[in-house]
Amino acid sequence: MAGKKFKKILSITASILTMTLILSQSTFAFDAESNKNEQAALQKQAEQYERTLKKTRNDISEKQAYAKALQGKIETLSKQIKLSNEKIDALNKSIKEKQNEIDKKLSKIESKMTQLRARLRAIYIAGDTSSLEIILGAKDFSDFIDKAELVESISSYDSNLINELKSEMSTISGQQKSLRAEKKSVEKEKKSLENQKSEINKLSEENSTIIAELQGVESATLDSIGENKESQAALEKELKEYFEQQKKQAEENAKKQNSNNAKPSTNSNKNNASNNNSSSNNNTNNTKPDDNSNNNNTTTTPSSGEYVWPCPGFYYLISTFDENRGSSNHGALDIAGGGIYGAQVIAAREGTVVSSFSGCTHDYGKSSSCGCGGGYGNYVVIEHSDGKTSLYGHLSAVYVNYGDYVSAGQLIGRVGSTGYSTGPHLHFETKYSTIWDHSQRYNPLDEYPGLF
Secondary structure, eight states: HHHHHHHHHHHHHHHHHHHHHHHHHHHHHHHHHHHHHHHHHHHHHHHHHHHHHHHHHHHHHHHHHHHHHHHHHHHHHHHHHHHHHHHHHOOOOOOHHHHHHHHHOOOOOHHHHHHHHHHHHHHHOOOOOOHHHHHHSSSSSHHHHHHHHOTTTTTTTHHHHHHHHHHHHHHHHHHHHHHHHHHHHHHHHHHHHHHHHHHHHHHHHHHHHHHHHHHHHHHHHHHHHHHHHHHHHHHHHHHHHHHHHHHHHHHHHHHHHHHOOOOOOOOHHHHHHHHHHHHTTTTTTOOOOOOTTTTOOOOOEETTTEOOOOSOOOOEEEOOTTTOOSSOOOOOOEETTTTTTTTTESSOOOOOEEEEOOOOOOSOOSSOOOOGGGGGGGEEEEEOOOEEEEEEEEEEEOOOOOTTEOOBBBBEEEEEESSOOOOSBBBEEEEEOOOOGGEEEEOOGOOTTTTT
């Protein structure tokens, strides 16, 4: 009876522990999902900020181009006003020169008046007193000319002299009138140009105000982008810590597995041990090789022809070859699955390592590239005997170097999430040659016709 009661209590306790574990895992999973949603929202917000920034900068560029055009117009008007001033100065100079000519003509006229008076005096001596009195009674030169014309006794020479003086005075007066009219026209044109310049200066000031406002929007948007990046960095840090916990847990599990494998088998479980060993050859080994171990161990894995599957025990494809990703198509297979972090990555076929990289420490899921290894993170590239190549990306560990010869199935690294990777997986890529060109890619599944 007591035993049954104890078993019941034990059952209840186990149920409580199980529920606690489930709730704990659910809470953590909820946090991870929340993190992912927040990152997606921030990324969407970042894209909106980038669009706003691009539009604002385009607007600024347009307004600056407009300002440049206005400035060019102002400079052109300034030059036109300068030419008008120069023209006015030239006209003033011409008017002054004409005035000097008039002064000279007046002097000449005075000289001729003296001659005319002398001739009139001669007329007086000759006895033509009444005519002389009429002429000498003139108030001014114009009156004198009018009166003189009435004097019939003046000789033809005297008449010609008077007519010449009248003609010269008329010509000079007309030239002065023409110069003054031209000056008035130029001054009117200058005033129009100054009004245009004033209007354009006003437009330029308004445009400068708009540019300043747009630059304020640009600055505020840049601040928002900075804050957004900080928020994304905080979320990525949180996600990194999550994957580090996963990594740590995987390593602890691997140590326990190594410890269990190291224990001697008893006669009672020889068959089980044999079965387990056979099973382990077809499943993932999440342990890293010991310092004294040989990395040239081979792993039995499903194969087709010369190629063996690069990630034993994991066949779930989260992304296939030529998958549409909007701006480009995916040129490889992405192999994933629960507990894949730290899983073995083996050479799909024998060949020579022609490139490898192991300097990326950003081994966690992220929403953008850390820039390591051109986005592949830690990777290995193997060239095969027919010139084809195979690439293994986002590794957490790399066990081979440039120039190493590897056999099919040889351990070359471990699955990770380095480079541009949202979570632990193996990026498996095949090419027709060593040329680093996307056009050389082909579907890796072509090498495994009977596997899927």
